[in-house]
Amino acid sequence: MQFTIEYLEYILLVFIRIASMMVTAPFFNSKNFPRLTKMGLSFFFSLVAANMLDFTSLSYQGVVGYATLVLQEGITGAIIGLASGFCLYILNFSGNMFDMEIGFSMAMEFDPATNVQSTITSGLFSQLFLALFVVSDMHYFVIDAIYDSYKLIPIGGANLKGDFLSVMATYITDYFVIGFRIILPIFSCILIVNVVLGILAKVAPQMNMFVIGMQLKVFIGLFLLFLLMGYLPNIVDFMFVEMQKLTKLFIEQMA
Template structure:
């Protein structure tokens, strides 16, 4: 039977675990969604913290005053935020791809508020974002995120975070490369079809100059773009694999930059 009793000597240790967990839940995908009630987030953070308190290696906390404890708590909060940020930032890849797709098919002016990312996003980007979030749940990727946070206490013990700004900066620069490459890969089918349509319209403009190419091309691009989005629905598992691989890579890189 697990011993979940607290005393003055270990309650501060539990509070620090709770700070890291709550900070992670605040930014992590699926857990930190704005449409999730705050009470659910708080209750989940406390419940997981109680469980982790039983398995996390307990280290000796060295602080002489409330200020010292506040500094350690701040470090734990930053650690949780960085891990959650490393996971959530990968969702911006599909939003970037969605903007590229909508720009190509003529829907770039039609934007909507995405409650997941808390920002204005394109229609295609929002659609891809929800598909990827659904696949995240189906593939139990949210379980992986919880395991990552639990394992982070072994690599980065409570109060032992050492922030290597150079490593974190290099990780962000590497992510920007993956961000652009994966985003263009997702939008590539629409780019390819639009290239063919532009070539055909260019030929028609020479063969039949009396035809209003602008009006015909605008409607044709929208129809072709929607058709490509429908035909490439089967590629969504592959897209999610790219996103989840980048997510794991970013989380590992950020954790390495903290020990």
């Protein structure tokens, strides 16, 4: 077995792209996922990928040139991981809007996995999404995406000047459209409740509609959340399709 310095440099660049993806991709980027396990899996995946790829000699000028390749591969892996995790923010948006309608937005909690303040329903949607993400073997899609990226984006061949603006515009459009479609039934029911409370406030002004409305919205919201859980697998399947589309778009822009 012959082992050269050039081949070691090649494996290190493969490792950098995969490790960057592991830092930003959903499920793998969770703080519940041990860092040593991330590094071990990244090293193992890089060895597998290096044996699957056709080795080609790298061309660069000195230490600065190799550092540029390292930075380029790190950005490439990070973008692929972020593209696959953007759909998770759509569910966070839906959860925040849901809690705003029923009054749960006043109860913010700290999410140790993302280090941000989130609402109760937003955290619930995120955890259920990740659970179905693992159960449905979608984490294999993330691994396949990083392997398939080498077919379109060879080592040192990433085009970081692609039209990412149009891809982000597509994502922002889907962000609001899908997010509002998820919580549209809740909006409709809460609107009807507000209309009924407004009529009752005119008919019986001695009743405290503010107190009644807060309790009524909570009960109706929990009931609607119970009904929404039955459609959650279909919503998550739609999110998976959106995840695949966004990942493909970002890879094509860097190809």
